[in-house]
Amino acid sequence: MLLSQTHQSAFKGASSLPGWLMGAWMVLPWIAPWSPSPQANTVPLLVSWACIGLLLVWGQRMQPLDIARAWVVAALISSVMGLIQYFGAASAFSAWLHVPGLGEANANLRQRNQLATLLGIGVLAVLWWQALGLKTRHALWMLTLLAVGNAATTSRTGLLHMLLVTSLAVFWAWRSRWNTPRFSPRLAFWALAVYLLANWALPWSLSILSGQDVIDALTRMGHNEGCASRRVLWANVLELISQQPWTGWGWGELKYAHYITAYEGGPEKRFCAILGNAHNLPLHLAVTLGFPITAALGLVLLATWAWARPWLSRLPEHQLAWSVLAVIGLHSLLEFPLWYGPFQMAVLLCGVLLLAPASGFKAAPSRGLQLAGGVILAVVCLVGADYARARQIYMPAAQRWPVWRDDPLGAAHSSWFFKRSAVFAELTMTRITPENAPWVLAASQEMLHYSPEPQVVRQLILSAHRLGRQDLVDLHSARWRAAFPSEPLPGH
Incomplete structure (x- = not known):
């Protein structure tokens, strides 16, 4: 026992x-x-x-x-x-x-x-x-x-x-x-x-x-991780906060904000990965929602903690x-x-x-809690079924569900909650032509806010070049060199 x-x-x-x-x-x-x-x-x-x-x-x-x-x-x-x-x-x-x-x-x-x-x-x-x-x-x-x-x-x-x-x-x-x-x-x-x-x-x-x-x-406590360190990451986030202190960059926009920002200093001063989170809850709230909302939430949390008096x-x-x-x-x-x-x-x-x-x-x-649990289960089932549909395009053909095997991209586009993953898949699989270049450019600019990965920026630069948008080519070529220094510049 x-x-x-x-x-x-x-x-x-x-x-x-x-x-x-x-x-x-x-x-x-x-x-x-x-x-x-x-x-x-x-x-x-x-x-x-x-x-x-x-x-x-x-x-x-x-x-x-x-x-x-x-x-x-x-x-x-x-x-x-x-x-x-x-x-x-x-x-x-x-x-x-x-x-x-x-x-x-x-x-x-x-x-x-x-x-x-x-x-x-x-x-x-x-x-x-x-x-x-x-x-x-x-x-x-x-x-x-x-x-x-x-x-x-x-x-x-x-x-x-x-x-x-x-x-x-x-x-x-x-x-x-x-x-x-x-x-x-x-x-x-x-x-x-x-x-x-x-x-x-x-x-x-x-x-x-x-x-x-x-x-x-x-040993890792004293290890210098260079541009992948928290010190560099938090310095970048503080710079982003200083650019949008009142309203923030928006929830879910930190990846884009980090990609599009030209930080002061050399490559060692820029966090060398896609930055999806500030790795610090107060900083993340400040960079996405702005300082006023973050301060208000902090005061509420502090007041709750003082009222609860956990130390007693x-x-x-x-x-x-x-x-x-x-x-x-x-x-x-x-x-x-x-x-x-x-x-x-x-x-x-x-x-x-x-x-x-x-x-x-x-x-x-409690009947109320049971009802809440039932609603949660229903939502989980709905979102789960939708995710199963949206991810078919990312699966090998032999593993796709029969109901969506013939048109996995169409199934992904019909998703209620995961449409952006469908656009991402279509964009990265599309070969640029004069006819589809406008769509590729628009989609790649949208996908920068979803996941600014090299394949997205590559499509943006190549489609902008085909459409004669040299301003976009110059801007994102500079961002490419900063964000992906080890990758060859598209078109070169």
């Missing part, structure tokens, strides 16, 4: 089939392997929101333990996945596991920092579970696996998470020093020690086994919720986890922990 008898009755998890299904719905978004093109985040978002809808319809009686246990299970599974990837064995499980390069660990979240954040959440959930009755010997092996998995990510964010989690455990233990249950600082320091040891042991082991050298998170929390489940929000908040200052479904679900579950009574939800399910 993982739970001691003392706390088993007070925080009993659901043991019936619906209870296990409820746990599966909370775990699935973290480990689901599906991420088909052209928009890799669409299906994971749909899976996450389908699970949210199912929980609203059938999972309203969840206990705090159900949530914490789901986070632990998701983190443990993902840690094992990450270690399999790290040592180069993922190809044996390619049907169910993302296959990155040797020495990389990102599980099915496909990004090292996202895996590190999940593992940080998992550590917090284990500490909470142990405070409520999980046997210490089980907490030790769980924390060991999570810490080693975090080290395998080589994520600097993961290093910060381990320091934050340890600090939170110490703070909550002090805050609840006269109460039981409470977080265990000793277990938190155990996890931190294992993590630091694994930062040395994993690269050494991989080097012995494969001859490949991997830079660990501690005494209930363990509230401490867990605020700690998970702190981990996601730290990640949001360095990247954009809230753009991804699993983290959206995690934030909502934190709300459940903060609103739930100590004994969990016992009353009859």
Whole structure:
């Protein structure tokens, strides 16, 4: 038994089939392997929101333990996945596991920092579970696996998470020093020690086994990544904010803004990738929505935080919720986890922990929440079917669905939610002629706002040249040299 008898009755998890299904719905978004093109985040978002809808319809009686246990299970599974990837064995499980390069660990979240954040959440959930009755010997092996998995990510964010989690455990233990249950600082320091040891042991082991050298998170803290660094990225974003401080560039327009802007300084002063997010939530809101709206949202958040007074929390489940929000908040200052479904679900579950009574939800399910869940499920089905239709043009002919096999481009163009991906596909497949050059020029200018990739800019330059628009040729040739310096200029 993982739970001691003392706390088993007070925080009993659901043991019936619906209870296990409820746990599966909370775990699935973290480990689901599906991420088909052209928009890799669409299906994971749909899976996450389908699970949210199912929980609203059938999972309203969840206990705090159900949530914490789901986070632990998701983190443990993902840690094992990450270690399999790290040592180069993922190809044996390619049907169910993302296959990155040797020495990389990102599980099915496909990004090292996202895996590190999940593992940080998992550590917090284990500490909470142990405070409520999980046997210490089980907490030790769980924390060991999570810490080693975090080290395998080589994520600097993961290093910060381990320091934050340890600090939170110490703070909550002090805050609840006269109460039981409470977080265990000793277990938190155990996890931190294992993590630091694994930062040395994993690269050494991989080097012995494969001859490949991997830079660990501690070394990466002082590593200069040149034009791909956060320092360059944030400097570019601040310059973009200064150009449109009041209204911003518009939601979803950061890629275009970065492409079209000629930054001061040499190539090393320009972030050398397509910039879809500011990798800092306040900066992203400022560059897209403008400073006034960002300041207003910040004041609302600050007022809510001051009203809630999380530092005074005494209930363990509230401490867990605020700690998970702190981990996601730290990640949001360095990247954009809230753009991804699993983290959206995690934030909502934190709300459940903060609103739930100590004994969990016992009353009859809310009809309003069930209706909301049904609406979410209907929308997910609608968007999912539309995405299946829109992506046919991106699939090999033999894999296309029979109903759309004969005219995949027409099917994509009839999409309700993904028309731009259809235009992108048609544009990049079109050979420019005198007859279609006006359409290619117009479409390529539109697609700069969708995804300013080399194949889009190439079509723009070539069609502008054919139509005698030398002004556009000169402008976008200059932007090409800045954005894609290693690529030959179209037409040359």
